[in-house]
Amino acid sequence: MTSPTLFSPLTIGDLNLPNRTVLAPLTRCRASEGSVPNPMMADYYVQRASAGLMITEGAQIAPEGQGYPATPGIYSDEQVAGWRLVTDAVHRAGGRIFLQLWHVGRVSHPSFQPGGTLPVAPSAIAPEGEVATYEGMKPYVAPRALETDELPGIVALYRKAAQNAKDAGFDGVEVHGANGYLLDQFLRDGTNRRTDAYGGSIENRARLPLEVLEAVLSIWPSRRVGVRLSPSGTINSMSDSDPAAHFGYFVEKLNAYDLAYVHIVEPMEADIRHGGPNIPGGSFRPIYTGTLMLCGEYDGARADAAVQGGAADLVAFGRPFIANPDLPRRLQENAPLNTPDPTTFYGGDEHGYLDYPALEEAPA
């Protein structure tokens, strides 16, 4: 049997992906008032529907899960109706799309919180730096540590959001366990100093993320649910005393759930520069028995080599897919790539969002 390439199809349960190039989850801060997805967002995803699979930008599961201006939610009827525009348009265009379920935890600010209260987290430890609010940059505040008896309420928010994603017509959901947000804050001992059953050992720190996953799996078939993790990530002031062992434990636990995929963010150049750990995504291959997606600073050649060499089944692209709506075709044809413009990543209008050109159609 010849090994697959980046351009080979992949079947996950009853989901048929025509290629292995995935649109990584990308926050673009262009939702309408009330965190409602809009027709401009539908156009953006339709432009990228040739991806084997698209994962949406993070969608907050509740108002208190928001940490950036104009990010979409998945908790109100208006948001579900807005996402329905997106999923219908993507399906008409022949695409497949999972929603990323997001709660930022401490990476927020009272101005995003209902009633102006403190953001919540496993422990009352502030991230370093500043948060972008509707009133400009503000220092992070120390969050309020969640009480043990509040945690079932967090799990229930994820369950409801998973149901809303189903009602909105998505093909599946990705649980955001990466990049320093709430579930990552529970997993890592730099941010989780709890002394109850949800802190201390890695078994305890994994408890809330696994309860969330099981709640999502009470709504969706397992092959329609992915989990994203960033074992080497330092963004949002993240640290852990032994990330290789702790994430190894967690990923091994995920084998039991027969998921659509596990999605690992690779060590990024900036993480390494900040002295972060260097745990290659492929090192989870011997640990995880299911479909493995890798992401982070891939180009076409490296992605194809990862798939052909067996390190990855799927490769997600972030910035290259922002700038190249027809990325799978460009990679396959080895065509030149447009350069992404970071000044239009977060917020704004159609510029830097809908106006990156696709390749011309080949002459008939």
Ligand SMILES: Cc1cc2nc3c(=O)[nH]c(=O)nc-3n(C[C@H](O)[C@H](O)[C@H](O)COP(=O)(O)O)c2cc1C
């Ligand atoms: C503008 C921007 C927004 C992002 N938003 C999210 C997000 O909502 N959820 C998430 O898990 N990762 C997010 N990421 C991380 C990307 O999914 C990806 O891991 C990262 O960009 C590395 O991949 P790349 O080198 O191909 O861009 C974001 C990255 C960028 C540049």
